[in-house]
Every structure is written in C-alpha cells, then in structure tokens.
Amino acid sequence: MALKNTQVLLAARPQGWVTESDFRIVETDIPSPNDGEILVKNTWLSLDPYMRGRMSDRKSYAKPVDVGAVMIGGTVGEVIESKNPAFAKGDLVVGTLGWQEYAVTDGRAVRKVDPSLPHSVYLGTVGMPGVTAWLGLIDFGTPKAGETVVVSAASGAVGSVVGQLAKSRGCRAVGIAGGAEKCAYVTRELGFDACVDYKDPSFEKALAEATPNGVDVYFENVGGPVLDAVLPRLNAFARIPLCGLIADYNAIEPYAVKHFGALLTNRVRLQGFIVSEHLDRWPTALAELSQLVREGKLVYRETVAHGLREAPRAFIGLLKGQNLGKQVVKLA
Amino acid sequence: MALKNTQVLLAARPQGWVTESDFRIVETDIPSPNDGEILVKNTWLSLDPYMRGRMSDRKSYAKPVDVGAVMIGGTVGEVIESKNPAFAKGDLVVGTLGWQEYAVTDGRAVRKVDPSLPHSVYLGTVGMPGVTAWLGLIDFGTPKAGETVVVSAASGAVGSVVGQLAKSRGCRAVGIAGGAEKCAYVTRELGFDACVDYKDPSFEKALAEATPNGVDVYFENVGGPVLDAVLPRLNAFARIPLCGLIADYNAIEPYAVKHFGALLTNRVRLQGFIVSEHLDRWPTALAELSQLVREGKLVYRETVAHGLREAPRAFIGLLKGQNLGKQVVKLA
Known part of the structure; x- marks a missing residue:
C-alpha cells in the first residue's frame, strides 16, 4: 500500500x-x-x-x-x-x-x-494515569475516612482521579492547581471539597484555610514551592506518595526543599514509586476504575x-x- | 536531712x-x-x-x-x-x-x-539510643545481607549501634563522622567497613569510594549537606529511617535539600520516627542489645x-x- x-x-x-x-x-x-x-x-x-x-x-x-x-x-x-x-x-x-x-x-x-x-x-482514567492515582493513594497513601487528602496537579490525569478516589473513601479532598479555571473544574466537575490556586499570591493562606484539620495524605506530582507550602501543613503520621516532581523536570538545577524537617517532626512516611513496577496491582485498580467510570462516579x-x-x-x-x-x- | x-x-x-x-x-x-x-x-x-x-x-x-x-x-x-x-x-x-x-x-x-x-x-547502647538504632534500622531500614548501610553521626550513641547491628545482619556498614579521630574509632573499635569524614574537602569522593555498590539504607541523624551528599548515592528501592536532623537544630533557617528528587527517581521509602512512639518494640530490641553487650559483640x-x-x-x-x-x- x-x-x-x-x-x-x-x-x-x-x-x-x-x-x-x-x-x-x-x-x-x-x-x-x-x-x-x-x-x-x-x-x-x-x-x-x-x-x-x-x-x-x-x-x-x-x-x-x-x-x-x-x-x-x-x-x-x-x-x-x-x-x-x-x-x-x-x-x-x-x-x-x-x-x-x-x-x-x-x-x-x-x-x-x-x-x-x-x-x-x-x-x-482507566489506564496508566488512573492506576498511578489508585496505587499511590490506596497502597502508599492509605487514606482513612475523615482524613484530609491533598493532591497537586489536581486537574491533571492523575490528580483528578486521586481526589475522586479520596472522596470515595470518605476523605476530604483538596486540590492544588494553577489558575481559577482549573480550580473551578476541580471543585465543580470533579467534586473536590476545595481547590487552591498555587499561582495566587495568597496561596499559602488559602491552603491553610482549605485544610483546617491539617494534611494526612499529600499525593505529590509537582514538587518545588508547592511542596514547601504543603510540608508545614502535615499532620503527625502523614503519608506522602511521591509520584512526580514536574516542577523540576525542566529545571537545570532542582528546587531545594526548605521544610524537609517536617518529615521528621511529623513522623511522615514518604514513598517514591512508579506504577510500572507494581503490575500485580493493575487488575484490582483497573477493575475499580472502569466500574466507577461506567457508573458515572469517576469523571x-x-x-x-x-x-x-x-x-x-x-x-x-x-x-x-x-x-x-x-x-x-x-x-x- | x-x-x-x-x-x-x-x-x-x-x-x-x-x-x-x-x-x-x-x-x-x-x-x-x-x-x-x-x-x-x-x-x-x-x-x-x-x-x-x-x-x-x-x-x-x-x-x-x-x-x-x-x-x-x-x-x-x-x-x-x-x-x-x-x-x-x-x-x-x-x-x-x-x-x-x-x-x-x-x-x-x-x-x-x-x-x-x-x-x-x-x-x-541498652537504652533509648540503642533502641532508636535498632528500631530505625531493623523495622524501617529492613536491611538485607549484602546491602550497604550508611549512617551519619556514626560515632554517636545511636550511629555506633546502627553500624554494628548492620554488620550483624551481614551488611556493609559505612559511617559518616566528623574528623579523623572519630572515623578511626568507628572503623577500628566499632568494626564498620569504612567511615568517611564529612569535614574533609574530598568528602563526596570518599563517600563514593566507600559505597562502590551504592547505598541501600541511609540511617539519617544529621541532615544538611551530609544528606545532600548521600542522596545521589541511593540505590533503587533504598530506605531512609529519618531519626534526626541535628544540623538544623541550632539553625535559624533550616537547610534546603537539593537532591530531594533522588527520593522519586530511586523509589525511596523514607520514614520519620521517634522511638517513644513504638514502645511495643522495646522489649525485643532491649533483649537483643543487652545480649550483644554481654557477649562483647556490641561495643x-x-x-x-x-x-x-x-x-x-x-x-x-x-x-x-x-x-x-x-x-x-x-x-x-
């Protein structure tokens, strides 16, 4: 041909x-x-x-x-x-x-x-990004009902699933995204409890207001100053599934993290992961994700x-x- | 009276x-x-x-x-x-x-x-610092025979026990300490395989030479530039028991960590902890530690x-x- x-x-x-x-x-x-x-x-x-x-x-x-x-x-x-x-x-x-x-x-x-x-x-949502969200939140974030889950890049392919799964587990879901349009999408369409605009000058204050009980799970996609804003909000025994650091990917020099000490004072468990190394979990994740999409519960x-x-x-x-x-x- | x-x-x-x-x-x-x-x-x-x-x-x-x-x-x-x-x-x-x-x-x-x-x-050694070493290394570091365990503040009360326990598990034990005298003590008296002087200008090069197969467990007591020197040496799936950040304790502004991204690229598990929150593990730890001291295997x-x-x-x-x-x- x-x-x-x-x-x-x-x-x-x-x-x-x-x-x-x-x-x-x-x-x-x-x-x-x-x-x-x-x-x-x-x-x-x-x-x-x-x-x-x-x-x-x-x-x-x-x-x-x-x-x-x-x-x-x-x-x-x-x-x-x-x-x-x-x-x-x-x-x-x-x-x-x-x-x-x-x-x-x-x-x-x-x-x-x-x-x-x-x-x-x-x-x-029913592919690699969805499984990434599922694995990081469920296996490494281990959210419990009533806890606060924060996710960066909340309007993205991974973050959007993280927050909706957090809601399905009875958690408060708080997104971080760039710009009012994305934040409106995260709360109105995806159903997060709150979304904070990291580009807004009052970002840190808004983050504190959106997490009145602190942060129990921080699903990290971006790193950089956003990470440093979340670290001081962590509760004791918080978990950080470390999925991405997109803020660094185009940087010649990586961002230096100021509040690393919060990992000690709050006895945090942090786990870096990539989804392709956990193939045994994909069937369970995909089964839940496709079912939720069919039911209209995961948009x-x-x-x-x-x-x-x-x-x-x-x-x-x-x-x-x-x-x-x-x-x-x-x-x- | x-x-x-x-x-x-x-x-x-x-x-x-x-x-x-x-x-x-x-x-x-x-x-x-x-x-x-x-x-x-x-x-x-x-x-x-x-x-x-x-x-x-x-x-x-x-x-x-x-x-x-x-x-x-x-x-x-x-x-x-x-x-x-x-x-x-x-x-x-x-x-x-x-x-x-x-x-x-x-x-x-x-x-x-x-x-x-x-x-x-x-x-x-048979008290809080010894149990701290035992808990951090055994429960959070999960060392396997043949792996390389690095510990900072290696001549101190905690670090000295970490390295000796690592040796007892068949690991390569590498200490980091300040000055030639402490390093000599760590290798000659405590039996570590190597000890690197963080005050020496060639510290990073010496650390690389002392960890030819990379680092599988980094037991962290100090933070600061020492942490940034170890992070690039981590192997895939490394573990960091985060016990202390003494470099920050007297600082007005905490040290900013440059190589945070190594936690993602190496899929690291980091766990901050304090020993007093794990009282259930003290009897097991104290039993081993006191036995090793009696036998002269823990000095x-x-x-x-x-x-x-x-x-x-x-x-x-x-x-x-x-x-x-x-x-x-x-x-x-």
Missing part, C-alpha cells in the same frame, strides 16, 4: 525547557508483521509528564529514549493485521507503541480492552490535539500546564 | 546555638514520696540531641519544656525510699527523671534494670562529664560534636 507511517523521533536532548526542535517528524514504510506478530494502527496517543525524563540522560528509573529513536508513549489502536492467534483483526488494544501511526508488536506489550467505553479513557476531561504532527506542541503545552485533564492526541 | 536537690532549669529559649545562660542551676529541698511513690537518687544523666528540640517552641512532635521547669532527660538511679510495693530500697531504675539529683515518681515512668551491666549503658564508648553543674557545658559540646560515643553525666 502507498500509505506511510508518520513517526516522531527524539532529535536532541533538551536543555531546560523542551522545544519543538528537540523532535523530528519522519515518514517511513509501514512495517509488516511476522509470525506471532500483529500490526496495529494507533488511533490515540497519550502525552504524559514522565516522557520529559525519558528525553534526558540524567540518572533516572528508566533508560532514556535514544536520540534518533521513536519517542516512547502509550497508545490505543486497532489490530489491522494479525499473525498471532491471540488477536483478531479489529481488536482494540492498549500498549506503549510510541509516537507513531503504525507499529508491529508480538502482542506481549499490549492488552485487549472493551471497546464499549470511550477508547481514549484507556490512556487516562474526567481531556484536552485533545489532532494529528501526530501536533504532538510536540501539545507535549510542551502539557509541561507548561496548558492542558485541562488528560492530554491525548487523536491520530488521523 | 540537710542535703539539697541540685536541679538544672530551662532559663530561656535559645535563638540559634544554645548557650550556658539558657540554663539556670538551683538548689531545692529534696521531695518526699507519698503512698505509691518512690524517691530516686539519680546517679547518671543522659544528654541527647533531642533535648535541643524541647528547649524550643518551634512546632515539633513533643511539647517543649516550660521556661523555668527542670530540663527533661533520661536517668539511671537508685531507689532510696519506697512507698510503692513494686520497688525496694536499692533497686536500680531507668527513667526520664530530668536534670536533677533527686526525684519522686509513682514508678510508672521507670523500669528496674539488671545492675550487673555497667549502669550507664542503660542510657546508651561502645562514653564521654563522661562529672557533676550536674557540668551538664549545660557538656550538652553544648554534644551539639557541636565534641563528644565521642554516648555523652553522659556522672552525678555526684
């Missing part, structure tokens, strides 16, 4: 903020599956903050993307040719097939999903970019907080 | 470094026990870094000592009069009777100990000040790291 496979490659390792010139868009031949393999046409691409780490060769928990290689990324797609008996043409599959329109895989890295839910949900919004060529710009917007809810790319 | 009770009171809340004028020494009448009470003549007083926190009214895990009240402190003493059937004249008791020569107590806050060990050991040194009037000066020396091993005061 005359069709080509559009791909986005990592062109250069960014210094500080990512720019569009750090990516290169190419067209290659569509690969053919061998025995045991399938050819997938990707229909949705996920954009996530962790990708910033993979662009860098700073020491991290995962190997970086090689310069010249296809950018890593979660995808939803349709099987268009199968030489693997476990898959049939037309199956809907979720995997990590990267920033490209077509990919061949042996099937071990993808799983079939129910096409009756909106397909892009498998990249967000979400998406910011959709159209076409793979828009992915670099949308990713930069994500890092700058320009999205509302889960950032995805609808492929042509 | 004509004897008087010498007491050391908190005279003022220190700003920055503690000075002798923050204390006031007084002589009062020796109290008499009522029914159910005992009168104890203290023979040893413990000096510990946590006392600095109790002198301040900065938010912490414990109420501060009131200005004008007797300074808090662990003691070993002899029962000299008993109106409580659980105690007899001559019993050796350990408790927290404060910076004074005599005290009356109802007996709930003291426990009888075996007089066949050197009495002051109950303030150190220690003490720095002894003579007479209660020397306690303020000795305490200031402790905060400046002038002691070697456990700092105690032998009462007259």
